[in-house]
Amino acid sequence: MRRREFLAGAVAGAALARPALAQARTRVRVGYLHTVAVDGQIWTGLDRGAFAKHGLDFEMKQFNTGLELFQALIGGSLDVLSTGAVLSNFPARGQGKVFLINDIEVATAQLWVRGDQGIASFADLKGKRIATAVGTTAHVFLDRALRANKIDPKEVEILNQPMPSAVTAFVSGAVPAVALWVPFNITVRDKVPGAVKLTDASAYYPQAAIIGGWAARNDYYEGNKEVLGRIVKGWAEANDYIMANSDAAVKDLQEKHYPAVPLADIQEQFRAQKMFTSKDWKRLYADGTVTNWLQQTTDFFMSNAGITQFVKATEYLDTSIYIKAIG
16 A cells, blocks of 8 residues: 555656646637748747747637738637737727737838839829728838828828738839838839838837737636736747847748748848847836837827727736736
8 A cells, every 4th residue: 555655646746746848738829920020939939949838839820911810819719919010909999908019110111112103202202192001010100101201191192902912003003102011022122123112110210119019819818817928938038039049040930930031031021120138128018118109009090090089008008917927
């Protein structure tokens, strides 16, 4: 009996001593956009075991736009998502809670024009058509760029198209300007040799910043804050690895997840974003900087949609999850 008791105790002790990695993981349905600014930390964390270390098993689902991501989240087919500027839109409508920021899309949004159609400055855009995807990072940037250069957005005609169609319209010459996000700039640069990048979002930072990050479905947020904290921890390890080893990290991303895209193009995408260490992000959460950046973009989305009563960033962003997780 003593021997059996000893063996049973030994087995129980071994189970308690096993790391979380060897125990059952929490399955999380994650929606994402396949751009470096959105999924760079995710793939790095998955490849390096950072999320698995914290007991997470991601079921990854790729989407083309942030609008589609939030529709899936609201519909219940996703638990969390990672996206761009649309992060400031749907949560302000009460649809989703923001709990993690990836980066600042400093130069990912760009305005390209065709000199062969007489466009050489912002003044030349008056009365002209500009193709873009309304309600996205590119649209937020375009509005900001026009106003900063004393052009009322009503003085141009915005052609609302999915980004691939908007770029095709520009390449074909159907429109003289396009507001896009990387990597669509590569198509423009390669297929329209005379195209000129008039400006990008970096011209308006740090006074204004377009940030992307993570949101959780409302009911998932209410019941799984501990899981969201583990997501933050895995993300932070991946993020800080990229910060400390950017050349190697970007090379790994290209080889494993963007094999059809030349390394130079992935490096260009990486340089178009601004990242911070997890500790620096903690300060930006705590001092209200992140909240203010989100609110600026929310104000644009709500004004554009004609919505006057909406949820403020101070309410739809939960900074406590990140601050507690980072410690």
